[in-house]
Amino acid sequence: xxxLLYRHETYVFLAIIIFVTVVSIINPAFFTxxxxxxxxxxxxxxxxxxxxxxxxxxSGGIDISFTAIATVSGYTIAVLLLRIGDSLNIxxxxxxxxxxxxxxxxxxxxxxxxxKIPSIITxxxxxxxxxxxxxxxTTGTWLYGFPKWFGDFATIRVFTxxxxxxxxxxxxxxxxxxxxxxxxxxxxxxxxxxxxxxxxMGGNTLSAQxxxxxxxxxxxxxxxxxxxxxxxxxxxxxxxxxxxxxxxLVGKEMxxxxxxxxxxxxxxxxxxxxxxxILGVTMISILGNGMTIMRVPAIWYNVVIGLVIIVxxxxxxxxxxxxxxxxxxxxxxxAGGQRAA
Amino acid sequence: xxEPFIRMxxxxxxxxxxxxxDNVDFELQEDEIYCLVxxxxxxxxTLIKIISGTVDADPGSMMEIQGERIxxxxxxxxxxxxxxxxxxxxSLFPNLTVAENIAMGEFVSEHRRLINxxxxxxxxxxxxxxxxxxxxxxxxxSEISIADQQLVAICRALTRDVKLIIMDxxxxxxxRREIESLLSVVKDMKSKxxxxxxxxxxxxxxxxxxxxxxxxxxxxxxxxxxxHEIDEEKLTHLMTGKKVEYQNFKLSSNxxxxxxxxxxxxxxxxYENINFQLYPGEILGITGLLGSGxxxxxxxxxxxxxxxxxxxxxxxxxxxIKSIQDAxxxxxxxxxxxxxxxxxxxxxxxGDNLIITIIDSLVNxxxxxxxxxxxxxxxxxxxxxxxxxxSVGSPVRTLSGGNQQRIVLAKWISTNPKIxxxxxxxxxxxxxxxxxxxEIIRELARQGIAIILISEEVPEVYNNCNRVxxxxxxxxxxxxxxxxxxxxxxxxxxxxxx
Numbered sequence: 001x002x003x004l005l006y007r008h009e010t011y012v013f014l015a016i017i018i019f020v021t022v023v024s025i026i027n028p029a030f031f032t033x034x035x036x037x038x039x040x041x042x043x044x045x046x047x048x049x050x051x052x053x054x055x056x057x058x059s060g061g062i063d064i065s066f067t068a069i070a071t072v073s074g075y076t077i078a079v080l081l082l083r084i085g086d087s088l089n090i091x092x093x094x095x096x097x098x099x100x101x102x103x104x105x106x107x108x109x110x111x112x113x114x115x116k117i118p119s120i121i122t123x124x125x126x127x128x129x130x131x132x133x134x135x136x137x138t139t140g141t142w143l144y145g146f147p148k149w150f151g152d153f154a155t156i157r158v159f160t161x162x163x164x165x166x167x168x169x170x171x172x173x174x175x176x177x178x179x180x181x182x183x184x185x186x187x188x189x190x191x192x193x194x195x196x197x198x199x200x201m202g203g204n205t206l207s208a209q210x211x212x213x214x215x216x217x218x219x220x221x222x223x224x225x226x227x228x229x230x231x232x233x234x235x236x237x238x239x240x241x242x243x244x245x246x247x248x249l250v251g252k253e254m255x256x257x258x259x260x261x262x263x264x265x266x267x268x269x270x271x272x273x274x275x276x277x278i279l280g281v282t283m284i285s286i287l288g289n290g291m292t293i294m295r296v297p298a299i300w301y302n303v304v305i306g307l308v309i310i311v312x313x314x315x316x317x318x319x320x321x322x323x324x325x326x327x328x329x330x331x332x333x334x335a336g337g338q339r340a341a
Numbered sequence: 342x343x344e345p346f347i348r349m350x351x352x353x354x355x356x357x358x359x360x361x362x363d364n365v366d367f368e369l370q371e372d373e374i375y376c377l378v379x380x381x382x383x384x385x386x387t388l389i390k391i392i393s394g395t396v397d398a399d400p401g402s403m404m405e406i407q408g409e410r411i412x413x414x415x416x417x418x419x420x421x422x423x424x425x426x427x428x429x430x431x432s433l434f435p436n437l438t439v440a441e442n443i444a445m446g447e448f449v450s451e452h453r454r455l456i457n458x459x460x461x462x463x464x465x466x467x468x469x470x471x472x473x474x475x476x477x478x479x480x481x482x483s484e485i486s487i488a489d490q491q492l493v494a495i496c497r498a499l500t501r502d503v504k505l506i507i508m509d510x511x512x513x514x515x516x517r518r519e520i521e522s523l524l525s526v527v528k529d530m531k532s533k534x535x536x537x538x539x540x541x542x543x544x545x546x547x548x549x550x551x552x553x554x555x556x557x558x559x560x561x562x563x564x565x566x567x568x569h570e571i572d573e574e575k576l577t578h579l580m581t582g583k584k585v586e587y588q589n590f591k592l593s594s595n596x597x598x599x600x601x602x603x604x605x606x607x608x609x610x611x612y613e614n615i616n617f618q619l620y621p622g623e624i625l626g627i628t629g630l631l632g633s634g635x636x637x638x639x640x641x642x643x644x645x646x647x648x649x650x651x652x653x654x655x656x657x658x659x660x661x662i663k664s665i666q667d668a669x670x671x672x673x674x675x676x677x678x679x680x681x682x683x684x685x686x687x688x689x690x691x692g693d694n695l696i697i698t699i700i701d702s703l704v705n706x707x708x709x710x711x712x713x714x715x716x717x718x719x720x721x722x723x724x725x726x727x728x729x730x731x732s733v734g735s736p737v738r739t740l741s742g743g744n745q746q747r748i749v750l751a752k753w754i755s756t757n758p759k760i761x762x763x764x765x766x767x768x769x770x771x772x773x774x775x776x777x778x779x780e781i782i783r784e785l786a787r788q789g790i791a792i793i794l795i796s797e798e799v800p801e802v803y804n805n806c807n808r809v810x811x812x813x814x815x816x817x818x819x820x821x822x823x824x825x826x827x828x829x830x831x832x833x834x835x836x837x838x839x
Contacts, residue, residue: 191456193448196441203436210432212449270436 008264008316012279015312016286023290030293033161034169043285044178045236047278049256050263051185052229054277057260058189059222060202060269061119065108065127066230066256067249072130073100074234078143078244085147093150097231104130105227109220131250144243154239174236181232186274198222202269255305259284262309264316283308344408346371346504346536347392352402354387361387362398363560369505369538372531374550376539376568379557380580380773381741385540388557389507392538393426394419407504420450423504427511431494435483439476440465443496468496471533472526488519495526499535506530507538518630518836524550556580581773589823590783592623592807598657600791601642601673601760606651611637612815615651619760624782624792626802626823628835629812635795636678638812639762642793643675644668669698672759676749676766678795685737685749692719692733694748698756722751726781743774750781761785764795779805799835803828811835 024031049066056063077097080088104126111122157170189195200208201218209215238244263280265272287304296304345368354362362384369375379385390396391404394416398404404411406422414422433442444464448456465478474492482490491511498506511523527537527550539551554571556563556579563579599618606615612634619625629635640646642653644662652659655671662668668675685694696703696718703718705711719733726747730740737745746766753761763782767775782805786792796802802809802823809821811834819834 191458193453193456196437196445196456197449199437200434200445203434204432206430207432207434210428211446270434 008313009273009276009279011312011316011319012262012264012276012283015308016279016283019283019286019290023286023294027293030290034163035289035293037169037171037175039285039289040175040178041172042240042289043281044172044174045233045240046256046259046285047178047281048181048229048233048236050260050277050281051181051274052226052233053256053260054185054263054265054272054274055189055198055222055225056119057257057265057267058202058269058272059198059218060205061112061219061222062257062267063105063108063123063223063226064120064253065104065123065130066226066233067251067253068127068130068134069101069104069227069230070234070237071246071249072104072134073097073231074238074244074249075134075138075143075246076100077235078146078238081146081150081238082143085150088147090150090153094232094235097235098228099231101227101229101231101234102224103227105224105230106220108227109223112223113216113219127250127253131246134246138246140246142243142245146238146242150239151242154242174239177232177236181229182274182278189274194218194221199270202271204270255284258305258309262312283312343371345369345405346373346407348405349391349398350403352388352391352404353399354384354391354396354402355399360560362391365557365560365562367555367562369536370552371504372534372536373552374527374531374537374539376541376551376554377557378541378554378576378580381743381770382559383557383580384560385557386509387560389426389509389538389540392419392505393424393507420501423502424507425498425501425503425505426507427491427494427498427509429509429511431490433482433490433493433497435481437482438478439480439482439485439489439493440478442482442493443468444500446497447500464500465496468499471499472496472529474526486519488515488522491515491519491523492526503535505536505538507540509540511539511541558582577772589803590624590786590805590807591824599654600656602654603642604652604654606638606641606648606653608637608641608646608648610815611646612641612812615817617810617817617820619791619793621759621791622786622789623808624786624794624806626806626809627793627795627812628797628799628802628809628831630835631797633812634815635797635812636764637815639675639764639793639795642668642762643673669756672757673762674698674753674756674758674760675762676746676753676764678764678768685745687738688736690734691723691728691730691737691740691748694737695719695722695733695751695755698752718755722755726751727777741770741774743770743778746770746774746778747781750778754785758790760791760793762793762795765797766794767796767798767801797835799828799832803831813837 020031029035049070052066053063074097077093080096081093108119108123108126111117111126112119115122153173156173157168158173158176160168160170162168187195189198197208197213197218198221200211200213201215205215208218234249237249241248259280260272260277261267261280262283263272263276263278265276284305287308288301291298291301291304347367347369349365349367352362352365352367353360365384365388367388377385377388387396391398391402391414394414397414404414411418411422434445437445440462444461447464448461462478469476472492472495474496476485476489476492476496482493485493495506515523527539530537551568553565554568554576555565556576558580598620600621601619603615603617607613615638617625627635627638637646641648642662644664644667647663653662654660660667660671662671662673686697692715696715699718700710703711703714705714722728723730723733728744728747728751730744737748740748750763750766766782767778770778779801782792782794794802794806806823809823809831810817811819811821811831813835821831
């Protein structure tokens with residue numbers, strides 16, 4: 001446990017505690033169960049995207065196109081809901097969105113693997129293509145007025161409490177979906193050869209190949225997974241706001257990347273954890289929520305997020321630097337590998 | 342002698358008209374430690390690639406493994422036949438734990454879907470037990486020493502039923518003590534019936550460990566020798582085809598005034614109370630183990646880091662070297678230890694790398710780069726240091742190590758330095774190229790440049806320097822006049838056995 005000091009997650013966690021304490025002192029309404037469940041519900045959207053981004057970053061890539069993928073799948077299900085909404089159900093909606101997401105993610109993977117184009121360039125291009133085609137077809141129309149069952153599903157709660165005024169609140173079904181996705185991701189990353197392969201590829205691509213990992217398979221999985229999360233995220237978005245607007249997601253990529261990087265994933269690949277991702281998403285979410293509660297003008301939001309990222313990532317990088325410097329010195333005295341007697 | 346593990350006869354390999362291997366016979370016993378030596382381009386890496394199945398030999402070549410005639414030998418077949426290669430870059434995953442690095446391949450090759458962490462740890466422990474090493478299984482590989490990383494790579498090879506381990510330049514980045522430890526692991530493996538095939542530039546190791554040594558030159562086998570029947574001089578002669586005489590460097594003349602003087606220089610947890618003088622025209626050696634502070638000191642003299650205490654006196658006046666620009670203005674040049682990381686822009690052409698340090702002086706009156714001046718300068722250095730390049734437009738990464746090192750040298754010599762600091766100038770380059778570089782360094786000293794030569798190889802500083810400083814744990818523990826002491830005496834101080 002002495003390594004706790006060297007773990008990035010510790011610093012993000014501390015930052016969250018400090019921030020929560022400060023906001024709670026200024027406005028006690030922040031530290032309530034109601035606000036907590038509310039936060040979890042609104043964090044689920046970014047959190048779902050962040051799961052996909054975590055996998056991509058660990059593998060050593062990046063995906064800018066996921067908001068466009070989510071927009072395409074969100075718009076498609078919205079159109080379907082309006083046209084044949086009564087013959088659909090929530091499972092089918094998720095399934096359709098998931099398939100669209102996976103298909104578009106696969107396109108990214110195929111381009112990145114076959115043409116060896118850096119993922120950032122590929123996905124900037126595909127973002128423009130996916131989003132561009134959608135805009136041409138839809139001319140930017142907003143869609144709303146979904147079937148009643150779709151609205152009802154969004155209000156399902158697992159536990160229900162009531163405020164003193166009798167307003168119900170509790171753990172939203174949307175949050176439950178996010179938590180389920182988190183558990184699946186954690187299992188994949190920790191207990192499957194596939195998950196370790198993603199780490200291996202991000203750490204040293206050539207070695208991964210020599211070890212016998214199927215690099216194409218890994219790439220395909222990672223970007224499809226990102227696409228899947230974009231698809232699921234698009235349904236969550238539709239559930240939360242009951243409106244689908246073509247321009248509501250594109251442009252928000254950086255918030256998601258920021259959350260995952262804040263959680264300790266490296267842009268160079270090979271590192272990142274599910275716990276860190278959760279903390280990063282939590283941090284970014286409570287920043288927004290906390291600033292609203294403290295009545296800080298919304299225009300300051302970006303400035304604060306930027307500062308938090310620099311301070312938190314900087315602090316752990318600095319710890320690491322000191323740690324490495326110390327290591328060089330101790331190695332001088334214990335050089336030669338620890339041969340057992 | 343029993344049946345050899347591997348027997349190859351009349352192995353040849355041609356790449357697009359170039360002969361890489363020419364009718365080479367090769368034989369390796371089951372528990373033998375065998376060394377393959379030769380200069381760059383002698384065909385030793387081609388031979389390894391054929392044995393490890395990554396390259397096919399030409400038709401007509403014959404290969405037998407454990408008495409069985411082999412027709413198809415792909416990489417996966419080689420692994421199945423018990424042949425494992427430890428690449429020079431070790432091919433590890435820096436972001437994963439020691440245990441995972443060792444055992445991951447097992448899970449992948451058995452097409453498993455799930456990881457059983459208990460089993461993974463058990464596989465790793467079993468591999469470590471085979472060579473009696475004890476590493477922290479949960480440590481991340483990027484955080485352990487290079488020597489330990491090497492042991493991880495060996496343990497990984499041992500998870501399979503391995504009969505032959507091929508090590509490509511295993512000692513290039515290890516300290517002397519680490520090498521000793523590695524060699525004892527190799528002997529351990531021999532006692533368990535595992536053969537080792539070494540490829541190495543460092544000849545003194547070859548004698549220590551090998552049962553037999555095979556010398557390759559220009560794709561042909563020059564000979565196979567039991568290691569006790571051959572000495573270093575003869576081996577060098579066989580490798581290069583020419584007689585190279587090593588004359589110790591004699592100080593021709595030096596000024597009475599030191600050009601550089603360090604007084605009580607200290608930097609927290611790097612080096613402490615460093616005092617020395619450097620005279621024009623001399624080659625001052627600094628040696629010590631990895632992490633002894635030798636490189637850290639050089640970085641401060643060049644303004645990359647800054648000492649916490651103490652003074653640097655340049656030509657009699659105290660100076661503060663706050664930046665690389667300051668150092669260059671004083672006439673200090675630095676050739677880094679890791680030329681690939683610090684010294685060269687690998688993707689850029691040879692020509693541009695050569696002139697990068699003097700680019701300010703190659704402009705015309707419009708302050709734009711003058712093409713004629715540029716061309717003239719590039720040509721001058723290529724000729725002067727005899728750099729072999731396909732064209733000045735080829736990217737630096739395509740050159741051999743020796744030629745890359747010459748470009749780094751040229752880059753700094755062209756600034757007309759008064760002081761040249763060379764950190765490990767011959768790491769990873771072959772014997773002949775090494776001699777050539779040493780010759781260039783001596784010539785520069787004769788021209789009056791003061792040179793600091795930093796190297797962990799005691800023979801290198803002993804032969805090329807008039808004075809040698811030995812560093813340990815950040816301090817200079819002893820200064821030697823190389824004409825007064827023996828090489829072994831200095832070595833003892835470096836190792837701390839004195």
